[in-house]
Amino acid sequence: MLHAQTKNLDYYLSTALSNSPLLKDYSNQILSYQLDSALIKAGRKPQVSAASQLLYAPYYKFFGYDTTISNGGNYTAQVTVTQPLLNTKTNLYNFQNYNLLNQSLVINAKLSQTDLKKICYSTIPDCFTDFTQVQFAQSLSKQLKDELGVVKSLVEGGVYLQIDYPQSICYSKITRHYY
Numbered sequence: 011m012l013h014a015q016t017k018n019l020d021y022y023l024s025t026a027l028s029n030s031p032l033l034k035d036y037s038n039q040i041l042s043y044q045l046d047s048a049l050i051k052a053g054r055k056p057q058v059s060a061a062s063q064l065l066y067a068p069y070y071k072f073f074g075y076d077t078t079i080s081n082g083g084n085y086t087a088q089v090t091v092t093q094p095l096l097n098t099k100t101n102l103y104n105f106q107n108y109n110l111l112n113q114s115l116v117i118n119a120k121l122s123q124t125d126l127k128k129i130c131y132s133t134i135p136d137c138f139t140d141f142t143q144v145q146f147a148q149s150l151s152k153q154l155k156d157e158l159g160v161v162k163s164l165v166e167g168g169v170y171l172q173i174d175y176p177q178s179i180c181y182s183k184i185t186r187h188y189y
Contacts, residue, residue, distance in 0.1 A: 023130050030126055036119035043112045050104050054094065062087040 027033060065084040164170045 019130070019134070023127060026126055026130055027123060030122070032122050033119055033126075036115050036122065040112055040115050040119075043108045043115070047105060047108045050101055050108075054101060056091050056093045059090045059092075060088070061090075 063084075063086045067084075161170065
């Protein structure tokens with residue numbers, strides 16, 4: 011008994027598209043370029059950095075540094091704010107470069123999706139061709155078996171010579187008579 015499949019072509023297409031390693035690689039590269047663009051945007055804003063230094067002069071009763079000379083230690087702190095001013099053209103070129111790379115990846119991903127769909131669609135005629143070939147082979151096998159029975163009855167009836175009957179059947183018929 012033959013049970014047809016329960017899933018349709020849309021299911022297989024969506025599964026192929028979601029499991030394609032090439033499409034996943036393209037989406038990861040697109041995400042990487044978006045993150046690089048975000049880094050460039052963040053670099054255009056003011057950057058704040060802080061640095062501090064602490065030097066403690068230890069003393070205990072009569073041992074160590076004199077607190078009147080060292081003031082108990084040396085403390086420094088520095089806060090720096092930097093703002094890039096003259097790199098707007100460089101940032102613009104970088105944005106354009108990432109935008110072009112992103113667009114090329116989107117186009118390549120769409121081409122890969124189209125190729126994957128074409129492969130999925132091309133398997134349908136191949137499967138149907140295989141199915142029809144199996145049906146043809148089964149019908150040919152049935153027809154040859156039917157013809158073999160007719161030729162056998164004609165050989166036994168003396169209408170055809172035993173040479174017209176397939177050789178392997180003749181030997182099996184002869185060996186059956188002698189055993």
